[in-house]
Amino acid sequence: xxxxxxxxxLLAGGQGSRLGCLTRNIAKPAVSFGGKYRxxxxxxxxxxxxxxxxxxxxxxxxPFVLNSYLGIGSAWDLDYSRGGVHILPPFVGEQGGRWxxxxxxxxxxxxxxxxxxxxxYVLIISGDHIYKMNYTDMIHSHQEKKADVTISVxxxxxxxxxxxxxxxxxxxxxxxxxxxxxxQPDSNLASMGIYLFxxxxxxxxxxxxxxxxxxxxxxxxxxxxxLLEQKKNLYAYWFEGYWKDVGTIESYYDAxxxxxxxxxxxxxxxxxxRVFSNSDILPPxxxxxxxxxxxxxxxxxxxxxxxxxxxxxxxxxxxxxxxKVENSLLLPNSKISNESWVRKSIIGEHAVIGSYSxxxxxxxxxxxxxxxxxxxxxxxxxxxxxxEEGKNVYRNLGNLRSLRREEGIG
Amino acid sequence: MSKAIGIxxxxxxxxxxxxxxxxxxxxxxxxxxxxxxxxxALSNMVNSGLRTVGIITPHLYRPILDHxxxxxxxxxxxxxxxxxxxxxxxxxxxxxxxxxxLKDFVKNIEFLERDNADTIIxxxxxxxxxxxxxxxxxxxxxxxxxxxxxxxxxxxEVEEDSYGVxxxxxxxxxxxxxxxxxxxxxxxxxxxxxLIIMKTKLLRDIxxxxxxxxxxxxxxxxEENIQSLKILxxxxxxxxxxxxxxxxxxxxxxxxxNPSVRDELFMGTYRIHTKIKDNPPTKYGAWSSIKDSLVxxxxxxxxNVTRSILFRGVQVEAEARxxxxxxxxxxxxxxxxxxxxxxxDKHGQINTKxxxxxxxxxxxxxxxxxxx
Numbered sequence: 001x002x003x004x005x006x007x008x009x010l011l012a013g014g015q016g017s018r019l020g021c022l023t024r025n026i027a028k029p030a031v032s033f034g035g036k037y038r039x040x041x042x043x044x045x046x047x048x049x050x051x052x053x054x055x056x057x058x059x060x061x062x063p064f065v066l067n068s069y070l071g072i073g074s075a076w077d078l079d080y081s082r083g084g085v086h087i088l089p090p091f092v093g094e095q096g097g098r099w100x101x102x103x104x105x106x107x108x109x110x111x112x113x114x115x116x117x118x119x120x121y122v123l124i125i126s127g128d129h130i131y132k133m134n135y136t137d138m139i140h141s142h143q144e145k146k147a148d149v150t151i152s153v154x155x156x157x158x159x160x161x162x163x164x165x166x167x168x169x170x171x172x173x174x175x176x177x178x179x180x181x182x183x184q185p186d187s188n189l190a191s192m193g194i195y196l197f198x199x200x201x202x203x204x205x206x207x208x209x210x211x212x213x214x215x216x217x218x219x220x221x222x223x224x225x226x227l228l229e230q231k232k233n234l235y236a237y238w239f240e241g242y243w244k245d246v247g248t249i250e251s252y253y254d255a256x257x258x259x260x261x262x263x264x265x266x267x268x269x270x271x272x273x274r275v276f277s278n279s280d281i282l283p284p285x286x287x288x289x290x291x292x293x294x295x296x297x298x299x300x301x302x303x304x305x306x307x308x309x310x311x312x313x314x315x316x317x318x319x320x321x322x323x324k325v326e327n328s329l330l331l332p333n334s335k336i337s338n339e340s341w342v343r344k345s346i347i348g349e350h351a352v353i354g355s356y357s358x359x360x361x362x363x364x365x366x367x368x369x370x371x372x373x374x375x376x377x378x379x380x381x382x383x384x385x386x387x388e389e390g391k392n393v394y395r396n397l398g399n400l401r402s403l404r405r406e407e408g409i410g
Numbered sequence: 411m412s413k414a415i416g417i418x419x420x421x422x423x424x425x426x427x428x429x430x431x432x433x434x435x436x437x438x439x440x441x442x443x444x445x446x447x448x449x450x451a452l453s454n455m456v457n458s459g460l461r462t463v464g465i466i467t468p469h470l471y472r473p474i475l476d477h478x479x480x481x482x483x484x485x486x487x488x489x490x491x492x493x494x495x496x497x498x499x500x501x502x503x504x505x506x507x508x509x510x511x512l513k514d515f516v517k518n519i520e521f522l523e524r525d526n527a528d529t530i531i532x533x534x535x536x537x538x539x540x541x542x543x544x545x546x547x548x549x550x551x552x553x554x555x556x557x558x559x560x561x562x563x564x565x566x567e568v569e570e571d572s573y574g575v576x577x578x579x580x581x582x583x584x585x586x587x588x589x590x591x592x593x594x595x596x597x598x599x600x601x602x603x604x605l606i607i608m609k610t611k612l613l614r615d616i617x618x619x620x621x622x623x624x625x626x627x628x629x630x631x632x633e634e635n636i637q638s639l640k641i642l643x644x645x646x647x648x649x650x651x652x653x654x655x656x657x658x659x660x661x662x663x664x665x666x667x668n669p670s671v672r673d674e675l676f677m678g679t680y681r682i683h684t685k686i687k688d689n690p691p692t693k694y695g696a697w698s699s700i701k702d703s704l705v706x707x708x709x710x711x712x713x714n715v716t717r718s719i720l721f722r723g724v725q726v727e728a729e730a731r732x733x734x735x736x737x738x739x740x741x742x743x744x745x746x747x748x749x750x751x752x753x754x755d756k757h758g759q760i761n762t763k764x765x766x767x768x769x770x771x772x773x774x775x776x777x778x779x780x781x782x
Contacts, residue, residue, distance in 0.1 A: 034690075035690075035691035036690070036691050074482070075686075269690050271689075271690070271708075274688050275688070275690070279686070281681035281682070281683055283444070283672060283675075283704075284442070284443035284444055284704045284719075285705050286667070286669070286672060286703070286704050286705075287703050288701070288702060290701075291700060294695075294697070294698060295694065295695065295696040297691045297692070297694075298691060298692050298705075299691040300444075300707050301676075303669070313691075
C-alpha cells in the first residue's frame with residue numbers, strides 16, 4: 001500500500017562518541033545489542049514490519065562494518081530491484097563535495113535520491129535507537145490531521161528532558177513550540193527524532209535551510225523551529241511503548257541488562273513483530289558438562305564451559321572452564337579463557353581475556369554501585385591480568401598490573 | 411572454479427527412522443538443533459564452489475521446498491545456474507533403499523543437457539560430513555577417471571545398515587567391486603559415502619543407453635561396467651555420520667555434543683548453511699540448569715536440561731527435567747515434566763508433570779504435534 005508513497009531515510013552516520021571505545025572502530029548503529037542484534041536492526045526491522053520497502057541509509061563515520069553488515073539488505077528482506085536498502089555515503093560532484101554537516105544537510109545532499117522515488121512522504125529516522133514501532137499508524141495520523149510534518153513524541157522523566165528536543169502541543173496534538181535540548185524545559189514531551197514530512201514541503205525547507213549560512217543544518221535546531229515560525233501544520237504523534245537512545249556506556253549497559261528481567265519492557269522475545277538481523281552462519285550454542293547458566297541471554301555459536309550469571313552473550317563467544325562471568329555483556333566472538341573472572345564488564349568484539357585474569361569490580365564491592373569496565377574490540381588481555389573497576393582498556397594502553405593467581409582472585 | 415554441477419538425490423526412504431521420517435522425506439529430517447539432513451550435502455557442494463545444484467525430490471516434497479525456498483540461504487538464488495528442483499518419480503515396488511534410480515535422472519535429463527559442465531557430483535542426502543570437494547575434483551580430473559567414488563573407512567557393527575555399499579579397491583586405488591554390507595562385524599571397510607563424481611557425458615550416455623530400461627539403479631550400472639570404466643576410490647578423512655536407523659540418528663545427534671566433532675563440522679572455514687529464521691537469542695531463567703547440551707536460538711529455559719539437543723524455539727518450563735533427549739522445534743515441556751531418552755518431534759507438547767522415559771539407546775519417539 002505504501003510502496004514508494006513513503007520512503008524512509010535512516011540516519012546512520014553518527015559516531016556516538018559518548019559510547020567511548022565501543023564506537024572507536026564502528027559507527028553506533030553497528031554496535032551489538034541484545035546478544036544477536038546490532039542497533040540498526042531495530043529501525044530497519046521497523047521499516048520492514050511497516051511495509052516501508054525503500055530505505056536510504058546515510059552513513060559517514062567508520063562505515064565499513066555497517067556497510068558490510070547491511071549488504072544489499074537481503075537479511076531484512078529489503079533486496080528489491082526498485083527500492084530496498086540504499087547506502088548513501090557523502091559524495092563529490094562538480095562543485096566538490098563535503099561531509100554531511102547536520103541531519104538536515106545529510107538529507108539535503110540526497111535530494112536527488114529522494115526525487116528519484118518522488119514519494120509523497122519522507123520518514124526520517126535514526127539508526128541509533130532501540131524500539132519497536134509500526135510507522136503505519138504514524139502515517140495514518142499524519143494523513144488524518146492533514147499535517148505538513150508529524151513528529152513522534154513520548155513523555156520522558158523531567159530531569160532527562162534537557163537531553164531531548166522538547167515539544168509543546170495544544171489539545172489537538174498540534175505542536176506550538178519545539179526547543180532542542182532546552183536548559184529550562186517547559187514540557188516533558190520529547191521528540192524521538194522520528195519525523196514524517198510531506199516531501200514537497202521538506203524539499204523546500206531543506207533548500208531554505210541551506211541558504212542560511214548561520215544554520216547548523218539540523219532538523220531539531222533549525223528546520224523544525226523555522227517551519228513553526230512559518231505557521232506550518234506540525235503535529236505530534238504519541239508513541240506508546242519502549243524507546244531508548246543508548247547514548248552512554250551506562251545507558252547502553254542498562255538497556256541490555258533490562259532484557260534479563262522477567263517481563264522486559266522491550267521484548268525482543270515477542271515473536272509477533274520479529275526483529276531481523278544479518279547473522280553469521282553458526283551452529284547452536286553448546287553448554288558444557290560443568291557449565292552453569294543462570295538468568296542469561298545467549299546466542300548461536302557460543303561455547304559455554306564455565307559459569308555465566310545475569311549476562312548477555314552475543315554470537316560466537318567462548319567462555320572457558322572455571323571462568324565466571326557476572327553482570328556482563330560479551331560482544332560477538334569475544335573469548336574468556338579458563339579460570340578468569342569477569343564482573344560488570346563489556347567485553348568488545350573479538351577481544352580475548354587470558355586465563356587467570358580478573359576483569360571488573362573488586363570483591364566485596366556492591367555491583368550496583370560499581371562502575372562498568374569496558375574492554376575495546378580486538379584487545380588481547382594477557383594471562384594473569386587485573387583490570388580494575390570502571391577502567392576502559394584501549395588499544396596499546398595495556399599498563400596492566402600483572403597479578404598472580406595466589407594473590408587472591410579466581 | 412572447476413565447471414562442476416551437483417545433484418542431490420533425495421528420492422529414497424528408510425523404514426527404520428520411525429515417526430521422524432514418516433511424514434517427511436529423509437532429506438528433511440531435522441538434525442543437530444537447527445539443520446535438516448540435506449543441509450550437509452547441499453552446503454558441501456556450495457562451499458566447494460558449485461553454483462548449479464539439482465535436487466531430486468521424493469513424492470512428498472513439501473518439507474523440502476519449505477526448507478529450501480529459492481535457495482537463498484545457500485546462496486543458490488542465481489541468475490546463472492542456482493538451485494533446480496527435479497521432481498522424482500514414484501518408485502512403485504522399486505526397493506526403497508536404492509538411492510540413485512536411473513528413472514529419476516532420465517526424467518530430468520534436461521537439467522544435464524542444459525548445463526555444459528564437464529563434471530557432476532551426485533550425492534545422497536542423509537550423511538553428516540563437511541567436505542570440500544575441490545581436491546577430489548582435481549584428482550578426478552588429473553587422473554582422467556571416469557568416476558570417483560568417495561568412501562569412509564570405518565568398522566561396521568553387526569546388524570546395522572544392511573543397505574550400505576562397500577567398495578573393493580585394488581592397489582592402484584581403483585574400484586574393482588561393489589559389495590553389500592556383510593552380516594558380521596567387519597573392520598576397516600571402505601564404506602561408500604553415497605558420493606559419486608563423474609563425467610557428465612558419461613552420465614548422459616548411461617541414461618541414453620538405459621532409456622528403455624530405466625528401472626535400474628546407477629550403482630547397478632556401475633557394477634555391470636566395472637571392468638570397462640576407470641573408477642577411482644577416494645577417502646573422506648574427517649567426521650562422517652551415517653543415519654540409517656533411529657539408534658544411529660540418536661547417536662549421531664549426540665555426537666554433536668563432542669567439541670572436536672562440532673568444531674570440525676560447524677566452526678571451520680566452510681560452514682553448514684540452513685534456513686534462517688531470525689529467532690531471538692535463547693533466554694535462561696534464574697533457576698535453570700543446563701549441562702552438556704546443544705541449544706538453538708529462540709528457546710526459553712527455566713528447567714533442567716542435561717545431555718540433550720534442543721531445536722529452535724523450545725520452551726522448558728520450571729522444574730522440568732530433560733535428559734538424553736532430542737527436542738525438536740517449538741516443543742513445550744510443561745512444568746515438572748520428566749523426559750528421559752526421548753525424541754520429541756516438532757510442535758510436541760508435554761503437559762505438566764508428565765513422565766516419559768525411554769531406554770538408553772532405545773529412545774521413545776513421539777511424532778509431530780504429539781500432546782502427552
